Structures are given as C-alpha cells and as structure tokens.
Amino acid sequence: MKIAVVGAGALGLYYGALLQRSGMEVRFLLRRDFEAISGNGLKVFSVNGDFYLPHVKGYREPQEIGPVDLVLVGLKSFANDRFEDLVRPLLGERTQILTLQNGLGNEEALADLFGAERIIGGVAFLCSNRGEPGEVHHLGAGRIILGEYLRCDNGRVEQLSDMFRKAGVDCRAIDDLKRARWEKLVWNIPFNGLCALLLQPVTSLLAHEATRTLVRELMLEVIAAANVQGLLSPIPESFADSMLEFTDAMGEYRPSMQIDREEGRPLEIGAIFTTPLAYGMQKGINMTRVGMLETLLKQATL
C-alpha cells in the first residue's frame, strides 16, 4: 500500500515510520525536517525500542508524490485551511483519507472537500514529540481507534486496523467514530484546557478538591453534549469517574496543549473547544463551563 503522510509532526512521523518499517511504501510531505530526513533518514526513539530508517522518501510538494492509496493526515487542526493544497494532489479515484487529528470537525472538513465516502477517522492516544530534525520521540501509548466517517461497514477499516497492527500499533476498528471522538473530548477538554490555562500538570488539578470537581463538571457537560449527537449508545456519567481514575494513574503528565502553550505554539482551540461547543449549541446544549474555559484560553493566548 502506498501511503502519503501529510502533517509529518510528532504523530505523522511516528506512525509513518512504523508503517514503513513494516513494509509499506510511505512518502512524507515535509517542511522543517526535509533536509535532515531526505539526507540522513529518520531516527525513532521509542519506549518500545529505538529504530532507524536510513532511507525515507521525503517531499516538499504533494504534486511530487502524486496519487496514493491512503493519505494519513496528521496536521494540527488549525492548519485545516491547507487541506485543498496539500491533500488534493494525492488523490486518485479510490484514495482513502485517514485523519488522526484531534478534536471535532476534521472529518467534516475533509468530506466537504473530497467526498465523505473517502473519509476514515482515527482517534490516536499517543504521547510523542519532535526532537531535532530527523528525529521523533515516542514517550508512551500509541493506541489508535478507527472508524468510518459514514458508519458504513465495508471492511475497509478492518483492513487498515490489520495494517496498523502489523506495524506494531495497538489498533482496533469501531462502529461509532463519533462516540470515540466525543469520549476523547471528555478527557481533552478539561485537562488540555485547564492545564494549558493554569500551566499546571494534571496532578495539580487532581490534588485539590475544587479543581477535581471542576474537571468532573466539565466532563459532565461534554458528556451531555455528546449524548445529543446521535451516538449509537450514550456515554454514561460514570465515564467521567473512570477518566478521573485513569488520570490519577498518569503522574505528572502535561497535556499537549499545555506543552504547546509553554513552547509558544498555537493551540488547537477550534477543534477541541469551538467546534464541540457549536455542535452542542446546535442541539440545544449550552456547555457553560466549557465555553468559559474556551474564552479564557483564547484570551490568555492572544
């Protein structure tokens, strides 16, 4: 299978490298790392074992890659206005598009441009970051959940799951992509939002009763908005408590949005806050606290 990785940051480089190592024909669309990777290959420093790919196909323009079987989209969602330029040249008649981006609205944006039947969504639970040019660091996790945007069962998602599993990724196909996206928001909205606003790791929020309660209230707002989106089955309120316990076990973790703010990078507020808030409002659910957190985050990062 011929795969193009668009948005070759910490996520795209990591999964792309694993797929190439397993025998897939992977082409990376690169900017910052073009010289380093084209010249010297890609080094992956991973908690599962380091590896080195001496020959990696890097490109500056999608036209040089041309049509592929699968486009793997790892762009930060605030760069979605580049879809037309970056993705269109990679499409053949049967090209599939898999977005592993954060938050809501990415599948919709791709579907509007390129046709809904092409679109597969993946929710990635990955802790990785970029190092020097030509390097990527995998710090933990890496699981992917895959689902069809159109919820049709055509076996395609199972095939992609197989491909990822053969590459060493814990991957499974699910029926309800939308539910998986909202479930991830139940974690992302409170923890990415509050940690980025306060510049404190998850442990600090969990250690105090008032912030722990606020995290849970934010989660319950997200669950309420999720459950009016036509999920195949509702997310129970107990999911919030599971997420709190899950996070208790994470230690001094700093969510990606906190790291982005600390390092002066733009935050994915649109996909993680603005779009979910709009989807809630469309169905009559006003997420008061989530909306306030969005406002504060935007104002703090003007």
Place this chain on the structure above:
Amino acid sequence: MKIAVVGAGALGLYYGALLQRSGMEVRFLLRRDFEAISGNGLKVFSVNGDFYLPHVKGYREPQEIGPVDLVLVGLKSFANDRFEDLVRPLLGERTQILTLQNGLGNEEALADLFGAERIIGGVAFLCSNRGEPGEVHHLGAGRIILGEYLRCDNGRVEQLSDMFRKAGVDCRAIDDLKRARWEKLVWNIPFNGLCALLLQPVTSLLAHEATRTLVRELMLEVIAAANVQGLLSPIPESFADSMLEFTDAMGEYRPSMQIDREEGRPLEIGAIFTTPLAYGMQKGINMTRVGMLETLLKQATL
C-alpha cells in the same frame, strides 16, 4: 472624635491622614511603617494635592491606644481572624466600628465578636497604594458610601458622613448597605477575578467580544444572587451595562487583585468570591461562572 485606624495600609493611611488633617484625633496601629511614621510623620502624595503630617500617633499594640470613639477597619479581609486581638482593646461602651474592607462577611464577623449595634459599613471607591514606609499614594477616586449594618436610622451614619466630608472625602449615607456591597461585587467579581487570573488590564477584557460577554455573564450571575438577599430594591440587569460603560472609560486600569497577584501578595478571594458564593447558595442561587472563576483563581495562586 478619637479614631483608631486598624489595618493602616493604603486605604487606612489615606483616610486616616485626611481625618487627622481635618482636626480629628487619629491613632494608627502600625507594623511596617511604625518606625518611619512615628519618627518622621506621614507624607500623602495625592491627585488632589500632596500634604505632609509631621506628627502622627503610631502604635504597635492596640492596648497602647485603648478605647476610642470610632475604630476604622482597613485590614485586608484575609486577616479578619485578627479582629479579636486588634479591635477588642479599642472598644469602650459606645465605640463604633466602621469597616471599609472589601467584599462580604466583614460586618458579620465584626458583629459576631463585638455586637451588631456597633457596626457601620462603608464601601470605598479608592485607588491608592503604599509607597516607601511613611508614604501613601492616592492615585484617584476616594468616594465612600456609608450604611448601618442593622439598617436602623439613628443619625450616626449621617454624622460620620459629615465627618468624612469635612475631611475632603466625597461621602454619603445610604439606607441599604447590603445593596451597595453587592453592587460593588458586580464590578469586583468579574474584573478583579479575570484580570488577576489572566494578568491583563480591564481594557484587554473589554476589547474582545468573548471576554466582554463573559464579564457581562458574570455580572448577571452576581445580580441574580444579590436580588435574593433581601435588598430594599433589586439591582436591575441594566446595572451590568452601566458598569461596562463605566469601565470602558477607565483606560488601562489594573484592579487591585491583579496588582496583588503580580506583586506576590495574597488575594482577597474569601470576601470577594467565597462568601458571596455561599450567600448565593444559601438562597438557592448557584453562580456557575463565578464559582469556576473562584476555583481557577485559587488554583492559579496556590
């Protein structure tokens, strides 16, 4: 009239100096400024004209002052646990206690300890800060609104108003101290809270639609809680818009709580957030956004 000033910070020193200048017999309970003021007097740098009091009576212990006619309380409200030690020795049978502190709960705490009939409350609109020891800077405003804690009309508050007016303070007596306190909170809660959290002046909040809306929503929550507290007349929602317009005219103003945070001092979260939230809850009003702001402020200043 013999007056003791307890909590001789930027507020206590300023009003105390004006009262002494007008002929009142004022005694200041001092800590940081004791040496400077006892030795060299007090310099007031004021937008209304500087003045210098070469002889000022400063004391380290309230026992050295003994009973007075009026105790003027200017303590930061987080020091209210010192009332017993600092105020009790100043009380004679007919001593009045005037608190010019911020927020809610100060009159109640004084009334519990010393008897409700003694207590008068004042809402001060003063922009001042301490300079070097022996100096105080008056940057603007200074108006005081005075009311009886027990809402009885005994002429006492009118007499105090006269005294302040003779000292050059814009002062008037009102029937409903509680309403004046809550009106001030309509401003203090959003602006002190958000400016201290985001470390941005009022202009930044007012310049963006989302934060301007959040300010207004916070104000409406405070107004709703105020209007179930048994005020003589309700605060209309239009008061929020008046406060926004009033603040538009203030320029790059930094509220006191922002300055306190920037300078590493403790914030008056209890009197300005925690107590109003509790008073709201007692009457069935849950101020969701105000509660979230309190939680964030506490967490940000741990």
